[in-house]
Structure formats: structure tokens, C-alpha cells
Amino acid sequence: MAIDYTKVPSPCYIIEEDLLRKNLEIIRSVSKSSGVEIILAFKGFAMWSVFPIICKYISGSAASGLHEARLAFEEMKNKAHTFSAAFSDTDFDEILSYSSHITFNSINQLNRFLPRIQQSNKNVSVGLRVNHEFSEVETSLYNPCAPGSRLGVLASELNGKLPYGVEGLHFHSLCESYPVDLEKTLESFEQKFGDLIPQVKWVNFGGGHLMTRKGYDIAYLVRILQNFKKKYNVHVILEPGSAFAWETGVLVSTVLDVVENNGIKTAILDVSFTGHMPDCLEMPYKPRIVGSHFNPIEGKPTYRMGGNSCLAGDFVGNWSFDKELKYGDRIVFEDMIHYTMVKTTFFNGVQHPSIGIWNDLTGFRLVRKFGYDDYRNKLS
Numbered sequence: 113m114a115i116d117y118t119k120v121p122s123p124c125y126i127i128e129e130d131l132l133r134k135n136l137e138i139i140r141s142v143s144k145s146s147g148v149e150i151i152l153a154f155k156g157f158a159m160w161s162v163f164p165i166i167c168k169y170i171s172g173s174a175a176s177g178l179h180e181a182r183l184a185f186e187e188m189k190n191k192a193h194t195f196s197a198a199f200s201d202t203d204f205d206e207i208l209s210y211s212s213h214i215t216f217n218s219i220n221q222l223n224r225f226l227p228r229i230q231q232s233n234k235n236v237s238v239g240l241r242v243n244h245e246f247s248e249v250e251t252s253l254y255n256p257c258a259p260g261s262r263l264g265v266l267a268s269e270l271n272g273k274l275p276y277g278v279e280g281l282h283f284h285s286l287c288e289s290y291p292v293d294l295e296k297t298l299e300s301f302e303q304k305f306g307d308l309i310p311q312v313k314w315v316n317f318g319g320g321h322l323m324t325r326k327g328y329d330i331a332y333l334v335r336i337l338q339n340f341k342k343k344y345n346v347h348v349i350l351e352p353g354s355a356f357a358w359e360t361g362v363l364v365s366t367v368l369d370v371v372e373n374n375g376i377k378t379a380i381l382d383v384s385f386t387g388h389m390p391d392c393l394e395m396p397y398k399p400r401i402v403g404s405h406f407n408p409i410e411g412k413p414t415y416r417m418g419g420n421s422c423l424a425g426d427f428v429g430n431w432s433f434d435k436e437l438k439y440g441d442r443i444v445f446e447d448m449i450h451y452t453m454v455k456t457t458f459f460n461g462v463q464h465p466s467i468g469i470w471n472d473l474t475g476f477r478l479v480r481k482f483g484y485d486d487y488r489n490k491l492s
Contacts, residue, residue, distance in 0.1 A: 113472050117364050117442045120476050123383045123465035127361035127449050130472055132162060135324040135356055136169035142323055142330060146337035148348040151193060153319050154180040156353015156450050160187040161479045162469065174351035178203045181210035193316065193351065195241060195282060197262060199225060208232050215239035215282045219265060219275060226277045239280035239316065240265060246300035247285040248293040251395055257285045267304040274311045281305060284318025288354055291332040294321065298340060314347040321350050324358045354450040363388065363448035363465060367441040368420060377415045378427060379437050384419035386426050387459040389445065389452055398428055402444040405432040417443065421460040458487045
């Protein structure tokens with residue numbers, strides 16, 4: 113049953129359950145074939161209404177602080193692998209209660225909090241994030257290994273010695289990457305930290321492994337993972353965010369007006385790029401729109417898409433359509449579930465998109481509608 117976008121609320125994020133399950137099947141298959149642990153990184157996808165589905169395929173999660181760790185414990189029913197650029201004294205004891213692994217970003221943080229872990233008598237495995245100073249990521253905003261990065265301990269800080277109490281090493285330097293990128297990354301990681309790997313129980317390869325993307329060489333990935341495990345006899349963890357929700361859903365919006373300035377037509381929508389699709393401006397990138405021509409075609413009606421906030425730069429474009437856009441037309445942005453949903457804001461008081469689930473047998477189910485109280489309570 114195809115989705116009738118005119119019959120769902122606008123604006124609204126819609127995740128398709130069948131597409132999510134297909135991604136989960138791939139992820140579970142990679143985990144079983146390679147013998148590695150794959151966990152869900154909440155920073156990329158944290159729609160907890162579908163956690164009961166996800167938990168049928170994987171059993172772990174990655175958190176970036178107290179709230180995500182608590183979400184793992186309360187809604188996914190597991191303790192999280194928690195990493196933060198810096199933990200605070202006030203949050204740390206509660207984070208301990210929600211975490212199975214805690215990874216520190218610096219030696220200072222390790223030294224500060226390791227005694228508290230040991231005194232707590234909780235079964236928490238301690239890790240250290242390292243920076244191997246290499247990344248294939250071209251967008252600097254997403255490159256944690258750029259010179260001067262605040263993320264991870266350099267090899268020169270360790271002098272070939274694993275700090276006391278550390279059981280695992282964690283690196284993260286990929287973003288929507290392919291197996292060849294991981295292979296190059298591991299070469300760099302081993303060159304910088306190879307002498308420490310035999311001393312640890314686990315290595316976390318971080319995220320950015322986009323194994324659910326069309327054309328991704330899964331067999332290649334599995335070979336890389338198997339070879340690393342065989343070489344070092346160590347537990348390997350992956351924590352992708354995008355791969356779980358990649359191409360699983362859309363953001364439905366509606367045309368509120370069409371304005372023209374200097375020959376440029378802009379369709380103003382009931383959503384905001386800066387508020388609801390921030391990566392389109394930050395990366396930046398141009399999303400696909402259902403029923404449009406991604407590349408403008410001369411002679412066809414062509415429009416920029418404009419958000420309804422007061423930010424002058426709240427627009428992305430251009431797309432061509434087979435007919436003129438008018439008030440009330442639905443504009444459906446593809447692949448808007450991973451990262452997009454977790455990065456939304458209430459900027460300008462713009463109506464926040466609802467959240468829904470589409471099932472091919474039962475149709476649309478509205479999970480959450482946002483209103484004035486959500487906007488007000490954030491700022492009270």
C-alpha cells in the first residue's frame with residue numbers, strides 16, 4: 113500500500129516500518145557474519161517508539177551523555193556504551209548507573225573519574241577515545257581528526273603505554289563511508305596504536321559505516337572485520353547512526369506561498385531548513401523531493417524551497433517540477449529520518465513536524481504531535 117501524502121498531517125516525519133526492518137536485517141546479518149557487535153548510536157537516530165522493533169535485531173546502544181544513556185536504560189532496556197567529549201561531576205554518578213561502557217576523551221577525564229568508577233563497584237568497562245590523525249571525511253564540520261581537533265587522545269600523549277584501568281580503545285573518523293575508507297582508517301589506527309591493541313579487551317570502530325546504502329560492498333566490510341578480529345583476538349564494536357534509518361522515511365511539508373524575486377521563484381513551506389533539516393545548511397546538501405527533477409530542467413517550472421522562519425538563508429534549491437506549484441501542494445523530502453529528526457529545534461516558534469509510522473498493512477499511525485506547550489516548556 114503506497115502512502116497517500118495528502119492524507120497525513122503536515123508537517124510530519126514518517127518512518128516506513130518495512131524499510132526500517134530491511135535495514136535491520138542487513139545490520140544483523142553483518143553482525144552475525146563478522147562476529148562483531150553492532151549497536152545503535154542515538155546521536156543519529158533515537159525514535160524510541162520503534163525501539164521494540166530494533167531490539168529484535170540488535171541489543172546495544174551508544175550514548176553521548178546522560179540523557180541518551182537514560183533513554184537506553186528506560187526505553188531500550190539496556191545499558192549504553194557512553195562516550196562524551198567531557199563528563200560533568202554532577203552527571204557522572206547517574207551516567208554510571210545507565211552505562212555498561214564509559215569511554216573518556218582525555219587522560220584528564222580518565223584520571224578524574226576512574227576512581228569513582230572503581231569505588232562504585234559497578235560493572236563498567238572503561239575505554240579511551242584515541243585520535244589517529246587520519247580521516248577520509250572531506251567536510252570539516254564532520255572530521256574529528258582534523259588538526260587541532262578536540263576529540264581523542266593522540267599517540268604522542270601515550271608513549272606506547274596503555275593507561276591504567278583502560279580496557280578498550282575507541283576511534284571515530286568516518287561519515288557515511290564505504291569499506292575502503294574503513295580499511296584505510298584501520299591502517300592508520302594500527303600504525304599509531306597497534307602496540308596497544310593486544311592489551312585491550314575491545315575496540316570500538318565508531319560510526320559512519322553506511323552498510324545499508326545501495327551499492328555498499330557488505331562482503332568487503334565483513335572481510336575487514338573478520339581479519340581484524342583474527343589478527344588481534346579482540347572484541348569489535350561498531351556504532352553506526354545513519355545506517356539504521358538510512359532511506360527509511362520522509363518529511364512531509366506543504367506549500368504556503370510562492371514568491372518571486374529577480375526571476376527566482378521560491379516555494380515557502382510549513383517547515384524550516386534551519387529548524388527541521390539543519391544538515392541541508394550545515395553540510396550543506398540538497399535533498400531529493402518526491403515527484404521533482406533533482407537537476408533543474410530548462411523550460412520546466414523551477415523553484416527554490418524556502419523555510420517559514422525569519423532567517424534570510426532558510427532556503428535550499430533548485431528543483432524543477434512538471435507543473436506549477438500552488439498553495440496546498442505537498443512537498444515530500446526523502447531520507448529525512450537519520451540525524452535530521454534528532455537535530456530539530458523550535459527556532460522561531462515554527463510548528464515542529466509531527467512524527468508518524470507507516471505500515472504497509474495497517475497504514476499510518478501518528479506517534480506524536482507537537483504544540484505550543486512543547487515550544488513554551490523548552491524556554492520556561
